[in-house]
Amino acid sequence: MRGIKEFLAPTNIEQVLEMLEKYQEKAVILAGGTHLALVKSSSAEIMIDIKKANLNYIKEDDNNIIIGACTRPVDIINNDMLKTFADGILVNAASKMGSKLTQNLITIGGNIASPFPWSSLPPALLVLEAKVSILSKQKNKIVPLQDLLKANPKNFINKNELITSIIIPKSSKNLKTSYITLSLTENDYDLVIVAVALLLESGICKKAKIALGSAISPCNTIDHIEPLLIEKKLSKEIINNVAKESITGLNLISDFRTTDEHRFEVIKTLVKRALENCM
Amino acid sequence: MQVNLNINNQNKTIEIEPGEILLDTLRNSGLHGPKRACSTGDCGACTVIINGEAVNSCLIFTASVDGAKILTVEGLGTVSNPHPLQKAFVEEGAVQCGYCIPGMLMSAKVLLDKNNNPSEEEIKTALGGHLCRCTGYVKQIKAVMKAALQLKGGR
Numbered sequence: 001m002r003g004i005k006e007f008l009a010p011t012n013i014e015q016v017l018e019m020l021e022k023y024q025e026k027a028v029i030l031a032g033g034t035h036l037a038l039v040k041s042s043s044a045e046i047m048i049d050i051k052k053a054n055l056n057y058i059k060e061d062d063n064n065i066i067i068g069a070c071t072r073p074v075d076i077i078n079n080d081m082l083k084t085f086a087d088g089i090l091v092n093a094a095s096k097m098g099s100k101l102t103q104n105l106i107t108i109g110g111n112i113a114s115p116f117p118w119s120s121l122p123p124a125l126l127v128l129e130a131k132v133s134i135l136s137k138q139k140n141k142i143v144p145l146q147d148l149l150k151a152n153p154k155n156f157i158n159k160n161e162l163i164t165s166i167i168i169p170k171s172s173k174n175l176k177t178s179y180i181t182l183s184l185t186e187n188d189y190d191l192v193i194v195a196v197a198l199l200l201e202s203g204i205c206k207k208a209k210i211a212l213g214s215a216i217s218p219c220n221t222i223d224h225i226e227p228l229l230i231e232k233k234l235s236k237e238i239i240n241n242v243a244k245e246s247i248t249g250l251n252l253i254s255d256f257r258t259t260d261e262h263r264f265e266v267i268k269t270l271v272k273r274a275l276e277n278c279m
Numbered sequence: 280m281q282v283n284l285n286i287n288n289q290n291k292t293i294e295i296e297p298g299e300i301l302l303d304t305l306r307n308s309g310l311h312g313p314k315r316a317c318s319t320g321d322c323g324a325c326t327v328i329i330n331g332e333a334v335n336s337c338l339i340f341t342a343s344v345d346g347a348k349i350l351t352v353e354g355l356g357t358v359s360n361p362h363p364l365q366k367a368f369v370e371e372g373a374v375q376c377g378y379c380i381p382g383m384l385m386s387a388k389v390l391l392d393k394n395n396n397p398s399e400e401e402i403k404t405a406l407g408g409h410l411c412r413c414t415g416y417v418k419q420i421k422a423v424m425k426a427a428l429q430l431k432g433g434r
Contacts, residue, residue: 004298099408
């Protein structure tokens with residue numbers, strides 16, 4: 001990347017925050033680098049590599065699972081706790097991310113800080129109602145991921161702030177989930193991502209979240225379908241109705257990969273399949 | 280700035296630009312095995328092994344791997360003593376233009392280091408990040424299976 005004059009590799013968060021405070025817009029944060037490596041030149045002069053700042057971890061406390069910002073898809077895939085948490089939705093999403101090669105590089109924090117429409121983890125994190133911890137020297141903000149994505153992380157996160165972890169409530173542990181994608185080949189960018197999480201009690205749906213990726217920008221939940229599922233028993237009829245209504249009011253991406261008309265049809269089908277998987 | 284790298288079992292101190300990409304560092308050092316093709320992490324032609332993991336060297340800033348152990352195809356085997364993977368790729372006719380092969384070999388090596396009896400599905404997943412525009416993938420999958428057998432029986 002042209003323009004970078006100094007490379008810094010802090011070994012703890014305090015050092016990172018100190019540097020961000022000092023250099024502000026002169027600095028650019030390097031995590032996995034899969035986005036930054038594509039940028040040919042930058043107005044920033046200092047690159048701060050946060051990979052050695054102890055931000056690669058998956059841990060839990062009484063109420064939450066906490067995933068460090070530099071945790072990679074391969075770390076999520078290999079984590080035993082996440083394999084069963086909410087039917088393993090995060091492991092499924094991480095497995096469908098890029099190739100084995102990029103799964104060793106991408107970070108969960110980068111997937112949120114520089115989200116592309118096809119970023120794999122945000123839809124799964126949205127249906128788990130994840131929050132994001134953002135730190136600066138002065139304060140610690142905890143923001144719902146949905147709010148952060150809607151606001152656009154690039155505008156929301158100040159130059160002296162850093163995403164340090166993703167917080168997932170343990171109350172999501174027993175959700176029935178499904179994560180389905182459509183792409184032209186297994187390693188190609190997804191045309192549509194559908195993530196579903198349902199809280200079912202004796203077959204009755206008590207809570208429902210459906211998120212879309214690669215089809216709308218930014219990736220988001222489609223909240224208008226929730227009332228169609230709440231207090232209902234999942235049946236073919238209900239699922240067909242939700243699938244039909246899932247596209248109402250959406251402003252879909254139409255690009256060289258495929259058209260919005262195609263994405264409309266694909267969303268209906270994937271929502272139906274995802275709900276059937278949860279039955 | 281300077282970085283210390285162990286490349287193909289040789290310790291090297293290399294002068295780099297702070298924003299330099301590892302693929303450029305390697306190729307500027309005379310290692311032309313890792314290839315530049317897409318430059319976006321989509322094709323796998325630049326794959327190298329860093330600390331035991333196969334990665335796209337076109338997506339890595341050299342300064343971020345200061346102190347790392349890097350293996351390129353040049354460190355895999357020699358003409359007189361090729362690695363079983365290299366031998367199997369030749370024997371199976373898995374190489375046509377050859378541009379994608381150094382990268383594929385590195386991913387296949389990581390797979391076989393961890394799993395000496397991979398299924399076809401596991402090989403497909405391991406090679407999933409590599410594009411080949413000549414032969415397709417059938418012979419390369421066969422070659423990895425053949426190398427696995429050879430490695431199990433001793434090199």
